[in-house]
Amino acid sequence: MVRVKICGITNVEDALSxxxxxxxxxxxxxxKRSPRYISPQRAKKIMENxxxxxxxxxxxxxxxxxxxxxxASYLNLDILQFHGRESAAYCRYFSKTFKVIKxxxxxxxxxxxxxxxxxxxxxxxxxxxxxxxxxxxSFLKKxxxxxxxxxxxxxxxxxxxxxxxxxxxxxxAVDVASGVEIFPGKKDKKLVKKLIYKVKNIxxxxx
Numbered sequence: 001m002v003r004v005k006i007c008g009i010t011n012v013e014d015a016l017s018x019x020x021x022x023x024x025x026x027x028x029x030x031x032k033r034s035p036r037y038i039s040p041q042r043a044k045k046i047m048e049n050x051x052x053x054x055x056x057x058x059x060x061x062x063x064x065x066x067x068x069x070x071x072a073s074y075l076n077l078d079i080l081q082f083h084g085r086e087s088a089a090y091c092r093y094f095s096k097t098f099k100v101i102k103x104x105x106x107x108x109x110x111x112x113x114x115x116x117x118x119x120x121x122x123x124x125x126x127x128x129x130x131x132x133x134x135x136x137x138s139f140l141k142k143x144x145x146x147x148x149x150x151x152x153x154x155x156x157x158x159x160x161x162x163x164x165x166x167x168x169x170x171x172x173a174v175d176v177a178s179g180v181e182i183f184p185g186k187k188d189k190k191l192v193k194k195l196i197y198k199v200k201n202i203x204x205x206x207x
Contacts, residue, residue, distance in 0.1 A: 002166055002199050003173035005057060005152070006192060008036030010185040015046050021193040022200060025055035027081065027175070030063070030071055035184035036177065040071045047075060057081050057101070065093065072098060081121065088113040101152065106139050110146060120146065121175060124155035134161060140168040159194040163202050174199060 006018040007027030015026055028043045029036045038046075047056055058077040060068050062084035072080060072094075080094050081101040088111065091100050095116035102114050103121045110120045122143055124133055134156035135143070143151050150172035153165060158179035166174065178184070180191040 002171065002202065004196050004199050005055075005173060005175045006177070006180065006187065007057070007059065007154075007175055008034075008177040008181070008185055009046065009187075010036060010038050010042075012046050012049050014187040015050050017189045018187065018192055019050050019054050021189075022196045023054065023192070024173070025057050025079070026050065027057040027059050027177070028075075029059040031059065031061040031083070033061075040074055044075055055079055059083055062086065065090070068094065079118070083123075088115075092116040103154075106135065109139075109142050110149065112148065117149070119150040119152050119172060121152040121154055123175075134165060135169070137168060140165065143169040143171065157195075159191055159198055162195055163198050166199065166202055 003024040005025035005027055006023045009015050009026045009028055018026060028038050030040065031037060055078045056075065057079040058072055058075065059081045060083065068080065077098065079099045079101060081103065082091060083103045091102055091114055094100050099118040100116065101119045101121050102117045103123055104110060105123055105125055122135060124135060152173045152175050153169050153171040154175040156179065157165060157174055157176045162174060176195060180187055180195055182188050
């Protein structure tokens, strides 16, 4: 079964509704330039209200290693997601202690030097986020062909297109933020529930 991460959590209400709708992981963005940025202190209060079986993912962009360590330890994060230009060596440093997700953007596909990470996440550039674009079919086929690492699909995913995208890329998981939002940082309960229902009930053999 395909897993679901809902990213950009900023409040307790959204964290609880996403968890109750069946999300496997919640993402908390610690990049101050993001409209979904959350302070570690506020994130801690939210995490105190969610169940122990929900994975807590910290999202970082080109962050100093010491600050990542401080936040990850303070919040007892399960997974670190690196969304910038982090090197393979940078990722390996953290993979000794945490599960690590490394993000790639087209035309990047994957780099087998990133052997220590737990999964590759494929996303579209931020300038394309509001255009309704998703990863194109040729790139989705390349993602499907990756066998040496778990893959996560992101970028423009909505309840309307998630089934089609999953069938083409056959990922381990999907990562969704704007596609289930009223505005950046505020989730739409109905859209979250609809998306998760579609993912969990997709008719795809082998996931």
